[in-house]
Amino acid sequence: MRIALFNGNRLGVVQADRIADVTEAVGWDATDAHRSLVRLISRFGELRGTIEQALAKAPTVPLSSVSLDAPVPNPSKIVAAPVNYRAHQQEMQEEFTVERLGFFLKAPSSIIGPGGTILLPYKDRRTDHEAELAFVVGKTAKDVPASQAAEYIFGYFGLMDITVRGREDRPMRKSFDTFTPIGPWIVTADEVGNPHELDIRLWVNDELRQSANTRDLIQDCYRFFETVSRVMTLYPGDIITTGTPEGVGPIQAGDRVRLEIERIGELAVGVADKS
Numbered sequence: 663m664r665i666a667l668f669n670g671n672r673l674g675v676v677q678a679d680r681i682a683d684v685t686e687a688v689g690w691d692a693t694d695a696h697r698s699l700v701r702l703i704s705r706f707g708e709l710r711g712t713i714e715q716a717l718a719k720a721p722t723v724p725l726s727s728v729s730l731d732a733p734v735p736n737p738s739k740i741v742a743a744p745v746n747y748r749a750h751q752q753e754m755q756e757e758f759t760v761e762r763l764g765f766f767l768k769a770p771s772s773i774i775g776p777g778g779t780i781l782l783p784y785k786d787r788r789t790d791h792e793a794e795l796a797f798v799v800g801k802t803a804k805d806v807p808a809s810q811a812a813e814y815i816f817g818y819f820g821l822m823d824i825t826v827r828g829r830e831d832r833p834m835r836k837s838f839d840t841f842t843p844i845g846p847w848i849v850t851a852d853e854v855g856n857p858h859e860l861d862i863r864l865w866v867n868d869e870l871r872q873s874a875n876t877r878d879l880i881q882d883c884y885r886f887f888e889t890v891s892r893v894m895t896l897y898p899g900d901i902i903t904t905g906t907p908e909g910v911g912p913i914q915a916g917d918r919v920r921l922e923i924e925r926i927g928e929l930a931v932g933v934a935d936k937s
């Protein structure tokens with residue numbers, strides 16, 4: 663199932679190029695979307711049938727006629743993998759990978775949705791795109807081994823880990839407001855199937871900058887889940903992002919950035935200078 667937030671955090675289900683409004687069917691409160699999402703995720707076993715019944719009669723409209731919102735509006739944390747593809751390690755001439763570096767946190771306040779605009783804080787520093795496969799946690803987790811991690815992942819989506827290059831620590835360079843576009847919607851784990859065989863591509867305007875496959879992750883989704891949950895308790899609605907493959911590069915005002923992940927969809931945002 664493809665679960666979208668749209669037109670001011672209403673709840674929708676995407677089927678092909680149309681979206682159905684199921685806000686009323688599940689008692690979703692658009693004024694408290696993250697709480698509603700956590701409830702939906704936590705009770706999805708029982709609510710799925712309710713949604714499917716509602717879909718049978720819900721009116722649908724073309725996706726192109728609505729405004730999509732970030733599918734996870736306000737997680738308690740965004741946990742991110744540094745240097746999780748070998749070819750990206752080589753291009754950045756990084757000494758260490760995720761195996762040594764562990765993880766870092768991005769501010770949840772940096773999230774924007776599809777069609778949003780990345781605001782560049784500096785005109786004289788390089789700011790890069792990073793195309794990443796991300797997922798949302800499905801249930802409270804602590805000390806979960808990789809072999810069981812799949813049971814704790816609710817669904818997947820695309821994430822751009824926008825990054826100012828420089829010597830400051832990662833959380834500072836990656837947490838500016840607007841630096842975490844996510845979407846275009848959540849695809850539930852059952853529909854994605856194996857998350858470690860997905861083509862991931864990113865364009866800046868018409869130029870293909872990144873083209874890779876998640877099979878090349880150093881720590882795959884499940885192993886990285888183990889790494890993170892060994893340290894912190896993860897809650898339903900938390901975001902984990904798996905790191906970027908090779909091909910990162912600068913963005914500038916006026917660019918349009920598009921991230922496409924196989925079996926998930928396309929997330930597009932604009933770029934502008936801040937103020």
Ligand code: MN
Pocket residue numbers: 742743744792794823905906
């Ligand atoms: Mn990254």
